[in-house]
Amino acid sequence: DVKVTQSSRYLVKRTGEKVFLECVQDMDHENMFWYRQDPGLGLRLIYFSYDVKMKEKGDIPEGYSVSREKKERFSLILESASTNQTSMYLCASSPGGAGMGGANVLTFGAGSRLTVL
Amino acid sequence: QKEVEQNSGPLSVPEGAIASLNCTYSDRVSQSFFWYRQYSGKSPELIMSIYSNGDKEDGRFTAQLNKASQYVSLLIRDSQPSDSATYLCAVRGSGNQFYFGTGTSLTVIP
Numbered sequence: 170d171v172k173v174t175q176s177s178r179y180l181v182k183r184t185g186e187k188v189f190l191e192c193v194q195d196m197d198h199e200n201m202f203w204y205r206q207d208p209g210l211g212l213r214l215i216y217f218s219y220d221v222k223m224k225e226k227g228d229i230p231e232g233y234s235v236s237r238e239k240k241e242r243f244s245l246i247l248e249s250a251s252t253n254q255t256s257m258y259l260c261a262s263s264p265g266g267a268g269m270g271g272a273n274v275l276t277f278g279a280g281s282r283l284t285v286l
Numbered sequence: 287q288k289e290v291e292q293n294s295g296p297l298s299v300p301e302g303a304i305a306s307l308n309c310t311y312s313d314r315v316s317q318s319f320f321w322y323r324q325y326s327g328k329s330p331e332l333i334m335s336i337y338s339n340g341d342k343e344d345g346r347f348t349a350q351l352n353k354a355s356q357y358v359s360l361l362i363r364d365s366q367p368s369d370s371a372t373y374l375c376a377v378r379g380s381g382n383q384f385y386f387g388t389g390t391s392l393t394v395i396p
Contacts, residue, residue, distance in 0.1 A: 275378075
């Protein structure tokens with residue numbers, strides 16, 4: 170089974186701090202994603218990556234950056250945390266390729282619940 | 287932005303009944319469709335995927351896809367209290383992005 174591991178389940182940070190959320194997948198997936206999930210708003214895509222050192226903005230990239238130096242690792246960075254970034258952050262990966270197929274599904278990590286005070 | 291719409295619920299059904307969850311999507315070129323289940327405080331887990339028009343059955347779950355109507359549904363037969371969760375509809379477009387609905391909360395009453 171694909172395993173997507175997020176480094177921290179719960180974090181509490183102060184406004185203005187720099188925050189790193191780490192995600193590692195162990196199945197050689199091409200694609201990795203960062204979502205945030207808020208009540209009533211569902212899952213919103215922050216950034217995604219199709220390949221090493223490659224990144225694309227999602228729907229809500231403001232206030233975030235990402236890094237993908239190795240294929241298995243995708244990091245989300247909050248340069249200066251703010252209270253409106255308090256949320257559940259979900260990392261996910263998928264095999265990649267534009268075709269259909271049963272293998273091309275999204276697998277999530279356990280999530281990181283961030284509270285910014 | 288691609289849109290995926292779900293009835294937010296909450297939906298309550300008695301144990302043993304059929305639960306019906308619905309989803310519509312806006313992007314006509316979407317190719318792949320998924321249902322995820324999310325328990326409170328947990329991350330989403332895949333329960334069904336469907337790629338062709340018609341029905342796909344897996345145990346107590348049946349996914350239905352109608353591309354002409356841009357409609358996806360999930361039926362849960364013989365609903366159990368353990369099925370109580372939020373169900374997320376997801377659509378994969380022509381690229382590699384996945385778009386999610388806001389979820390439908392289901393409660394199965396013993």
